[in-house]
Amino acid sequence: AQKITQTQPGMFVQEKEAVTLDCTYDTSDQSYGLFWYKQPSSGEMIFLIYQGSYDEQNATEGRYSLNFQKARKSANLVISASQLGDSAMYFCAMRDNSGGGADGLTFGKGTHLIIQP
Amino acid sequence: EPEVTQTPSHQVTQMGQEVILRCVPISNHLYFYWYRQILGQKVEFLVSFYNNEISEKSEIFDDQFSVERPDGSNFTLKIRSTKLEDSAMYFCASSEYSVVSYNEQFFGPGTRLTVL
Numbered sequence: 468a469q470k471i472t473q474t475q476p477g478m479f480v481q482e483k484e485a486v487t488l489d490c491t492y493d494t495s496d497q498s499y500g501l502f503w504y505k506q507p508s509s510g511e512m513i514f515l516i517y518q519g520s521y522d523e524q525n526a527t528e529g530r531y532s533l534n535f536q537k538a539r540k541s542a543n544l545v546i547s548a549s550q551l552g553d554s555a556m557y558f559c560a561m562r563d564n565s566g567g568g569a570d571g572l573t574f575g576k577g578t579h580l581i582i583q584p
Numbered sequence: 585e586p587e588v589t590q591t592p593s594h595q596v597t598q599m600g601q602e603v604i605l606r607c608v609p610i611s612n613h614l615y616f617y618w619y620r621q622i623l624g625q626k627v628e629f630l631v632s633f634y635n636n637e638i639s640e641k642s643e644i645f646d647d648q649f650s651v652e653r654p655d656g657s658n659f660t661l662k663i664r665s666t667k668l669e670d671s672a673m674y675f676c677a678s679s680e681y682s683v684v685s686y687n688e689q690f691f692g693p694g695t696r697l698t699v700l
């Protein structure tokens with residue numbers, strides 16, 4: 468069974484500061500993927516970034532980077548130079564990759580990020 | 585940019601009634617999923633669908649639920665006899681088949697189901 472833990476229910480950050488959102492995971496799978504999604508107050512789920520368990524380099528997408536520490540089973544999301552529009556719920560998720568795409572995502576409980584001007 | 589669409593955006597129903605939630609996945613995608621999110625809680629996987637059959641389902645997806653791809657574009661979730669606890673946001677997602685393991689799941693905007 469897979470499990471995602473996000474220990475920060477809420478965070479307040481000043482605009483333009485960098486933010487780190489914590490995510491730890493537990494799985495017995497050898498091949499897995501880690502995802503971050505953003506959910507603004509409007510409710511849609513927006514994909515941010517992906518890291519595969521065999522990827523040697525940390526994933527980056529614009530202002531988003533994923534700090535992947537496999538031995539520690541952590542996959543923290545780093546947002547550089549935060550903006551007011553980054554205020555949202557952020558969900559970490561994972562999936563077993565051995566199934567070729569059939570497996571659903573297991574989500575954490577999320578972190579509510581509020582960027583203050 | 586192609587996107588997943590869902591209808592209706594909000595559905596209100598009486599307990600015990602049947603509801604059908606509709607989704608149009610991205611056209612070249614082959615994997616389809618349903619998730620639900622009870623208000624204020626995490627997103628939970630319900631079912632995945634590939635090649636006209638269920639690939640995987642969670643323990644939430646009991647006999648009350650069924651999925652169907654009635655034609656080449658729609659993907660539906662049916663709840664046979666709704667309960668109060670079925671009130672949630674239901675997300676449809678789709679992903680393309682890939683020979684590599686990674687395939688991003690694109691989510692639709694969701695259908696908010698309210699059971700009275």
